Amino acid sequence: MDGKTIYFLGKLAASNRKLAAEAVRRCGGKVAQELTPKVQIVVVGEGDILAQNWNLWNDQLDAATRDAFESGSLEIVSETFFWDQYGNSQKNDHLSKISKIPKTCYTLSMLAELTGVPISVIRQLQKQQLIVPVRQIHRLSYFDVESILPLKIVRNMFDAGLPTNTAIDRLRKIKRNFPTGRRQIDVQVNGRNVVLVTEKGLINQDGQYYFSFLADDEEDKSVFVTQREPLEILESVLEPLPEPNNVETIYKTAWLLESAGNLQGAIDLYRATLAAGNPNPQIHFQIAELLYRLGDLTAARERYFMAIELDETFVEARANLGCVLAELGNDELAAAAFRGALKYHPDYAEVRFHLGMLLKRVGLTEEANEHFRIFLELMPDSPWAEQIS
Secondary structure (H helix, E strand, O other): OOOOEEEEEOOOOOOOHHHHHHHHHHOOOEEOOOOOOOOOEEEEOOOOOOOOOOOHHHHHOOHHHHHHHHHOOOEEEEHHHHHHHHHHHOOOHHHHHHHOOOOOOEOHHHHHHHHOOOHHHHHHHHHOOOOOOOEEEOOEEEEOHHHHHHHHHHHHHHHOOOOHHHHHHHHHHHHOOOOOOOOOEEEEEOOEEEEEOOOOOOEOOOOOEOOOOOOOOOOOOOOOOOOOOHHHHHHHHOOOOOOOOOHHHHHHHHHHHHHHOOHHHHHHHHHHHHHHOOOOHHHHHHHHHHHHHOOOHHHHHHHHHHHHHHOOOOHHHHHHHHHHHHHOOOHHHHHHHHHHHHHHOOOOHHHHHHHHHHHHHOOOHHHHHHHHHHHHHHOOOOOOHHHOO
16 A cells, blocks of 8 residues: 555445544555545445445546546545455554454345346346355355445446446446455355355356356457347357357357347247256256246246255245245245245345245234344344334
């Protein structure tokens, strides 16, 4: 941090501005009182980041700052990253204490509710490693508040009228100017935590690399005319022509179709992936997600069941199954699905909330309140707390 000029933007969550400025000065940095061309690092405070009307990209940053960031002459970092990075690397008691403050983590569906970015878009950002989970338990990815910053920028771009593919492409370009110091993921397998760090990318709990199809210098092929047939897409985007049983090729093309909004075409190719390879619970889950988006709840229910049959610890599939069953009016089965998820992951806060709401609705108030109590212990600062008070 020696010699660098820092500007704190917005309300800080882990410290007040006076203590934060003193910590920076002790590490040899300078704190600017206003956003000027001399600023080298903008630290986005997380006290206001979840506010629905908080528009970072268009309201908080002027055009010159946005240009400096996109050109790479300025860093924009989240408060979480800043304290973690400098608290762990500098001999400073105050920084170290701040960096060790417990942080709330969010699932993909929680991020979708908090930021207003559709969960399908957030999954695309995860696949392209534009957001990276900090923890994974039974296939369920958890993200810390650091991931909210790029999602808020995407939301701001949507609000400004940019289409989805354009916003993602622009985020990919500006993401190159975000710091990359935190590249590890904590994967929990059979109750054991294993932190996996690899130069090739992230590894899931099955030992498989996450599909990551778009390198920084690779052409973005996700913008198609969505009416085109899946086979036509398969033949046009891949050279040489793919082998019929090449599972990764078919999966890649299915994902590209999904990114383009051709949900039925994506479903057809995900099914082809299953036909070409071994049964895969993750593929069944993705088909279920798309069927749900198409409004076919009954078919989505069956695919969630298939995913769980292949992997009984697939807690996100159990949670989503519970939500689908509740929408279909099968409250008892929905409660059973939620309880099944909690059996494997008792700290699944989202499921505690959904099960509590279901039990409250059917009159089981005492049991509902117990789930709400645990939910508030897991997420004491949750924006959903007012719904259960």
